[in-house]
Every structure is written in C-alpha cells, then in structure tokens.
Amino acid sequence: MNLELETASHPENLKRVAIDPVSRVEGHGKVTLLLDENNRVHQVRLHIVEFRGFEKFIQGRPFWEVPVMVQRLCGICPVSHHIAASKAMDMIVGAVKLTKTAEMNRRLMHYGQILQSHALHFFHLCSPDLLFGFDSDVARRNIVGVAQAYPDIARKGVLLRKYGQEIIRMTAGKKVHGTGSIPGGVNKSLSADERKSLLQEIYQMVSWCIEAVDIVKRLFEQNAQFYSQFGRFDSRSLSMVRADGAMDLYHGGLRARDTLGEKIFDHFDYRHYWEVISEDVKSWSYMKFPFLQSLGPEAGWYRVGPLSRVTNCDFIPTPLADRERREFLAFDDGRASGATLGYHWARMIEMLHAAETIKDLLHEDDIEGGELMAEGGERAGRGVGVIEAPRGTLIHHYRVNEDDLVIRANLIVSTTHNNQAMNEAIRQVALQYLDGNEITEGLLNHIEVAIRAFDPCLSCATHALGQMPLEVVVQDFAGNPVSIASRSPEGVFSSR
Amino acid sequence: MTETFRLDGTDVPFEAGETILQAALKAGRFIPHLCHHPEFRPHGSCKLCTVKVDGRQAASCTRLATSGMKVESETEELNAERLALTQMLFVEGNHFCPSCEKSGDCQLQATAYHLGMTNAHYDHFFPNRPLDASHPDFLLDFNRCILCSLCVRASRDIDNKNVFGLAGRGMASHLIVNSKSGKLVDTDFSVSDKAAHVCPVGVILRKRQGFFIPIGSRTFDKKTIKEYVDTRLGEED
Ligand code: SF4
Ligand code: FES
Numbered sequence: 001m002n003l004e005l006e007t008a009s010h011p012e013n014l015k016r017v018a019i020d021p022v023s024r025v026e027g028h029g030k031v032t033l034l035l036d037e038n039n040r041v042h043q044v045r046l047h048i049v050e051f052r053g054f055e056k057f058i059q060g061r062p063f064w065e066v067p068v069m070v071q072r073l074c075g076i077c078p079v080s081h082h083i084a085a086s087k088a089m090d091m092i093v094g095a096v097k098l099t100k101t102a103e104m105n106r107r108l109m110h111y112g113q114i115l116q117s118h119a120l121h122f123f124h125l126c127s128p129d130l131l132f133g134f135d136s137d138v139a140r141r142n143i144v145g146v147a148q149a150y151p152d153i154a155r156k157g158v159l160l161r162k163y164g165q166e167i168i169r170m171t172a173g174k175k176v177h178g179t180g181s182i183p184g185g186v187n188k189s190l191s192a193d194e195r196k197s198l199l200q201e202i203y204q205m206v207s208w209c210i211e212a213v214d215i216v217k218r219l220f221e222q223n224a225q226f227y228s229q230f231g232r233f234d235s236r237s238l239s240m241v242r243a244d245g246a247m248d249l250y251h252g253g254l255r256a257r258d259t260l261g262e263k264i265f266d267h268f269d270y271r272h273y274w275e276v277i278s279e280d281v282k283s284w285s286y287m288k289f290p291f292l293q294s295l296g297p298e299a300g301w302y303r304v305g306p307l308s309r310v311t312n313c314d315f316i317p318t319p320l321a322d323r324e325r326r327e328f329l330a331f332d333d334g335r336a337s338g339a340t341l342g343y344h345w346a347r348m349i350e351m352l353h354a355a356e357t358i359k360d361l362l363h364e365d366d367i368e369g370g371e372l373m374a375e376g377g378e379r380a381g382r383g384v385g386v387i388e389a390p391r392g393t394l395i396h397h398y399r400v401n402e403d404d405l406v407i408r409a410n411l412i413v414s415t416t417h418n419n420q421a422m423n424e425a426i427r428q429v430a431l432q433y434l435d436g437n438e439i440t441e442g443l444l445n446h447i448e449v450a451i452r453a454f455d456p457c458l459s460c461a462t463h464a465l466g467q468m469p470l471e472v473v474v475q476d477f478a479g480n481p482v483s484i485a486s487r488s489p490e491g492v493f494s495s496r
Numbered sequence: 497m498t499e500t501f502r503l504d505g506t507d508v509p510f511e512a513g514e515t516i517l518q519a520a521l522k523a524g525r526f527i528p529h530l531c532h533h534p535e536f537r538p539h540g541s542c543k544l545c546t547v548k549v550d551g552r553q554a555a556s557c558t559r560l561a562t563s564g565m566k567v568e569s570e571t572e573e574l575n576a577e578r579l580a581l582t583q584m585l586f587v588e589g590n591h592f593c594p595s596c597e598k599s600g601d602c603q604l605q606a607t608a609y610h611l612g613m614t615n616a617h618y619d620h621f622f623p624n625r626p627l628d629a630s631h632p633d634f635l636l637d638f639n640r641c642i643l644c645s646l647c648v649r650a651s652r653d654i655d656n657k658n659v660f661g662l663a664g665r666g667m668a669s670h671l672i673v674n675s676k677s678g679k680l681v682d683t684d685f686s687v688s689d690k691a692a693h694v695c696p697v698g699v700i701l702r703k704r705q706g707f708f709i710p711i712g713s714r715t716f717d718k719k720t721i722k723e724y725v726d727t728r729l730g731e732e733d
C-alpha cells in the first residue's frame with residue numbers, strides 16, 4: 001500500500017515530473033511525480049480531468065433520447081452507455097421484465113461490444129508492450145510493429161474486433177451511434193440472414209479467443225515473477241454477479257470482496273447502489289474517488305474490470321472460459337490473479353466468454369423473435385441501470401419528471417471506479433522501476449503500461465497506433481523546469 | 497392545348513394558377529424545398545426552392561408559372577446557394593443528428609444529403625431554446641425549428657385551431673404556442689390534428705416514440721427526398 005506516496009511530507013525540497021498524455025476521449029490524464037535530487041520518488045499522482053459536463057447536458061432532455069445521446073461519452077465503448085442508459089429507462093417506463101427476444105438482442109449487442117473492445121484493448125493498444133517489452137524500441141512498439149513481427153496475431157486481433165463491430169451494427173443499426181436498445185426493449189431483432197452470417201464465423205472466433213488467452217498465459221509462464229509483481233497492489237474488488245454467483249456482464253447484483261477475498265456484500269440490488277458506494281473528492285484531482293461506504297474513503301477504494309470480475313464470480317457460465325478462469329486462479333499459487341498485468345489475462349478470458357456467449361445466443365431461436373417491447377408498467381421517477389462494461393462496472397442513474405424530462409443524472413464510469421486503484425498501480429511502478437533512476441522513455445512507458453492495463457481511454461484511445469504524446473517536466477521545488485522530456489505522437493523521444 | 501414553360505431546357509406543362517414548383521413536382525422534376533407542402537398555401541420563407549426565371553431569382557413555390565418562361569434550377573450556382581442556406585439552417589438551431597429521434601425521417605437532413613452537405617461550414621449559434629414538455633402526448637423541441645410555418649398553416653387552415661404562431665422578426669423570429677401560459681398543454685392540440693404530423697424536422701414529436709423505428713426502416717433510409725416528395729404527391733391524387 002502506498003498511500004504515503006499520495007502526498008509527500010516535504011514537497012518544498014522536491015522537483016516535479018509531469019507526464020501529460022492528452023486523450024480526447026474521456027477528458028485527459030496527467031501523471032505527476034515529485035522527485036528529489038537523487039531521483040527518488042516522493043509523490044505520485046494520476047490526475048484525470050473527467051468530463052462531467054455531460055450530466056448537465058442531458059438535463060432537460062426527454063428520457064427516451066438519453067440512451068442514444070450518451071453514446072457520445074466514449075469513443076471505445078459507446079454501446080456500454082447505450083445499454084446502461086436503456087436499463088435505467090426500462091425502470092422509468094416500468095418495464096420490469098423485458099421480452100426474451102429483447103433481452104437476448106441486448107445481450108448479443110453487449111457481448112459483441114465486449115468482444116470488440118477487449119480485442120482493441122489487447123491487440124492494438126497493449127500487445128506491443130507485452131510482445132516487444134516495455135522499454136523496447138519505441139519506433140516498433142505499436143500495432144504496425146506487431147503486424148510486421150507477428151502478422152498472424154495482428155490479423156486475428158483485427159478480425160475479432162471486426163466481428164464484434166458487425167454484431168453491433170446488426171443489433172444497434174450502426175457501428176457507432178446505433179439506436180437498437182430503447183426504453184422497454186429493442187427496436188429490432190436479429191434477422192435470419194444476419195444470424196446465419198454470424199453463425200458461420202463464430203466457431204472461428206471462439207478458437208481465436210482461445211489462442212489469445214494462450215498468448216497472455218505464455219507471457220506469464222515465461223516471466224512469472226515480473227508479470228506477477230509489476231505494479232502489484234492489494235485491493236478490494238467490485239463487480240456484478242448473477243443470482244447463482246456466475247459471471248454476468250449484462251445484469252446481476254453487486255458483489256464486493258476485501259483484499260483477502262472475503263465478501264463485503266453480495267447480490268446487492270444496484271437500484272440502491274448509493275447505499276454501498278460513495279464518492280470522495282480530493283483537492284488535487286477533478287475526478288472523484290468512489291469507495292465502499294462500510295469501509296470509508298481511506299480503506300474503501302476498490303478495483304473494477306476484468307480482473308475483478310474473473311476473480312469475483314463463483315464461476316463463468318461457459319465451459320471454455322471457466323476452464324481458463326480456474327487455470328488463471330491456480331497459476332503460480334494464485335499470484336497472477338492479483339497482478340496488475342493479470343488484467344490482460346482476465347480480459348482475454350472474458351473475451352473468450354463473450355465469444356462463447358455469442359455462440360450460445362445465436363443458437364437460440366428467440367433471438368429472431370418478433371416480441372420486441374415489454375408491456376409498459378407503472379411509471380417511475382428514478383431509473384438506475386448498471387452493466388459490466390468492458391473496463392468495469394458502469395452506473396447510470398437518472399431522475400425523470402412527470403413531463404418526461406431528465407432532471408438529474410449521475411454517471412459513475414469504470415475509469416472513476418478505478419481512480420484510486422490506478423493511482424496505486426503507478427505508485428508501485430514508480431517505486432519499482434523509476435525510483436533513483438534517470439527518466440527515460442522506456443521508464444515512462446512502464447507507467448503507461450500500468451494505466452493501460454486498466455484503461456486504454458486514458459492513455460491512447462484516440463491514437464490509433466498506440467502512441468500518446470507525452471511530456472515530462474522535471475521541476476525544482478519553486479516550479480522551474482529543470483529538464484523536459486517529451487515524446488511526440490510519432491513516438492520520438494527527446495530530452496533537453 | 498396545355499401551356500408549358502422551360503425548366504432547365506425541357507418543357508414542363510402547367511395549368512393556370514399553378515406555381516413553378518407545383519408544376520415541376522407534378523412533372524416529376526425535383527426542386528429542393530422545405531416550407532412548401534402540397535396541401536397548404538405557399539409561405540415562401542425558406543428560399544430553398546429559389547430558381548432563376550428569365551435570369552432573375554424567384555421562389556418557385558410562390559411564382560406562378562407562365563407560358564414560355566425560361567426557368568433554371570439545377571445549376572451549380574443555385575445549388576451552391578441552396579447548400580449555404582441549408583448550412584445556415586443547421587447552425588441557427590441545435591441540430592445534433594446522431595442523437596435526434598427524427599434522424600432518418602427529417603426533411604432538413606435528407607435535403608442536406610441531397611445537396612451534398614458534409615459539414616456545417618458556419619459557426620454554430622448554439623441558441624438556448626428550452627423544450628415544452630407540458631403536453632402529455634407531445635413534446636416541442638424548439639431547438640430544431642426552421643420556421644417553415646407548416647404547423648402554423650396546418651393548425652389554422654385545416655385544424656381550425658390556431659395552436660401555433662410565428663412571432664418576432666428577423667433573427668428574433670421564433671415559434672410560439674398560442675395559449676395564455678404559452679404552453680402546449682393549455683391548448684386544444686391533439687394527436688389527430690394535421691399540425692401534429694406536418695413538421696419536416698424534429699420539433700413536434702409524439703412523446704415516448706423516440707427511436708422506435710430501427711435504422712434501415714426509416715423514411716430516408718429507403719427513399720431519397722425526391723422519391724419521398726414524389727410519393728407524397730401520389731398520395732394526394
Ligand atoms: S415547428 Fe416544425 S412545422 Fe412548425 S415552424 Fe418549426 S419547423 Fe416548421
Ligand atoms: S419552399 Fe419555397 S421558399 Fe420554402
């Protein structure tokens with residue numbers, strides 16, 4: 001635990017390093033390090049400028065518009081917001097239970113989203129670091145480099161993503177800004193032709209997902225110590241699970257575990273999430289810090305996302321992914337399942353689960369059904385929708401007035417849930433690798449690797465080749481720059 | 497013997513009292529337009545239908561056809577002006593197509609596609625126009641009003657209710673609801689009104705319909721604006 005690195009005791013004698021990656025997706029992030037003259041690390045902070053203007057923006061809009069409008073929140077997983085908002089609006093219109101066909105099509109859309117987002121996250125954004133090494137030649141450390149050195153891996157990554165995007169196009173109407181999920185149901189179901197074309201390729205996708213899990217597994221096997229220890233920290237975890245304890249990324253109750261794996265709460269009805277989750281504010285960050293209420297802001301932070309989900313559930317309800325889950329948990333006496341880089345392994349297990357789930361859904365005849373809308377029930381003034389988005393638990397919460405307009409909105413996105421956890425991870429990395437060393441591009445990249453394990457949006461989401469422009473300013477205690485190191489979007493590192 | 501005028505080099509027949517636009521549309525010749533509707537008296541406000549009559553600009557929806565007149569419509573110059581007018585309509589209001597429920601059913605959007613519009617070109621005004629959600633069945637989103645006055649004409653001339661009106665002049669002109677409170681709920685507006693179904697953009701909206709029609713099945717997913725206008729005329733006959 002590195003809370004002592006959150007705030008240095010004598011900052012006046014230290015110099016400041018700021019890593020300032022700019023991302024257009026979810027605001028932008030910046031890492032600041034305070035170093036002394038011997039480059040020893042005294043303070044590490046990840047600042048994320050979260051874009052909360054959105055909650056204002058939807059105030060006064062009609063509720064049925066929101067599921068489409070919120071997709072602008074994220075360039076990587078707009079569908080997650082689309083579905084979370086739809087679930088909240090299901091409550092508003094009193095649609096207690098969706099039709100079979102509607103739920104299946106929403107699930108198909110969601111698991112298609114998981115597939116495409118996980119493929120993007122792993123193959124495009126993270127595999128260059130993992131395959132070439134964190135401080136390997138920066139000119140090659142991108143997806144083009146991967147395509148040259150490992151053409152087969154790169155090709156499968158691209159095709160997996162494409163398949164997921166096809167599912168989104170078919171269920172939502174468009175790859176981005178679709179409209180498929182609406183309050184109370186869906187506006188279309190899969191057609192026979194669409195189903196047939198997806199079925200033709202799904203077995204191939206499942207087998208490529210198995211290969212993807214193997215890639216991460218081999219990396220861990222080859223370098224177990226490094227992979228388990230990199231940026232490692234103990235944390236509580238939060239995710240949704242199905243009533244029987246199974247992994248369910250679309251619907252369920254909230255489960256939190258402490259650092260020893262004991263349950264803090266289980267099957268908690270997310271419609272009252274504020275009874276178990278609060279948000280703390282810190283003076284140095286614009287982004288809030290959520291915490292588990294029973295433990296308080298200091299000890300109650302947690303992590304969400306693939307690692308939490310795979311370790312939190314009792315089992316994965318598809319056989320191939322569950323076998324991988326068990327292997328993951330057993331690996332190296334359980335060391336991988338608490339590792340920051342374990343996120344990648346867990347992510348690929350989930351991608352396999354998504355492919356298997358898609359396969360199962362495609363075999364259900366109801367996916368083509370004609371009953372799209374649930375019977376409207378009693379109108380409610382409050383709607384909460386929660387899903388497990390690719391990067392973690394996503395909460396949408398709205399108040400709607402009698403005239404059908406949104407009067408209040410609160411969104412807690414995965415990045416916010418993971419705020420403290422990402423801070424912990426980079427503090428560990430700073431201590432492990434930067435402490436006492438001259439800053440180099442490769443060392444800076446270690447910090448990014450840790451952030452990227454959680455979240456691609458922060459670091460390089462909109463930089464298609466996996467590069468983000470970075471500037472590191474080493475300042476003296478008075479704030480004067482001592483040296484500046486920077487990396488251009490093309491990956492050229494310079495220091496002066 | 498029917499009389500004719502020349503439109504872009506070919507003869508178009510017309511009957512006495514018909515406007516250029518009416519005659520052209522009847523002959524299957526498309527001239528872009530937004531405030532014209534076959535069932536209502538012309539208003540002549542959007543100017544999209546502007547053509548050149550014997551070398552001088554005129555709104556084809558208001559100008560009566562006369563024998564032998566020479567009308568130009570499909571010229572680069574006129575289409576460039578139509579495009580600019582359309583872009584101005586976009587920036588004057590708040591038109592966010594990706595999250596608008598009228599997307600795919602909107603005549604402004606379809607016209608923009610027809611004219612090859614790829615961006616708004618001008619600076620957005622971002623006007624602040626609050627919604628009127630007071631009515632139990634209908635929502636008014638004034639953000640998208642292009643002041644075509646079709647709802648005004650429909651309510652006044654067909655529904656005999658006078659629910660809507662245009663107030664103010666020039667840049668300040670805006671759509672109002674004719675009730676004491678200014679709210680739709682305090683009028684006798686109803687679902688069966690012609691005015692409830694005539695808005696070419698996304699202002700007068702049936703509540704809780706939203707995105708009920710999937711992408712691919714909306715009006716302009718299946719038809720161009722020209723084809724839409726043709727079928728609309730067909731329904732009249
Ligand atoms: S509300 Fe619609 S029909 Fe009425 S003036 Fe505005 S754009 Fe025209
Ligand atoms: S259609 Fe003629 S001016 Fe609008």
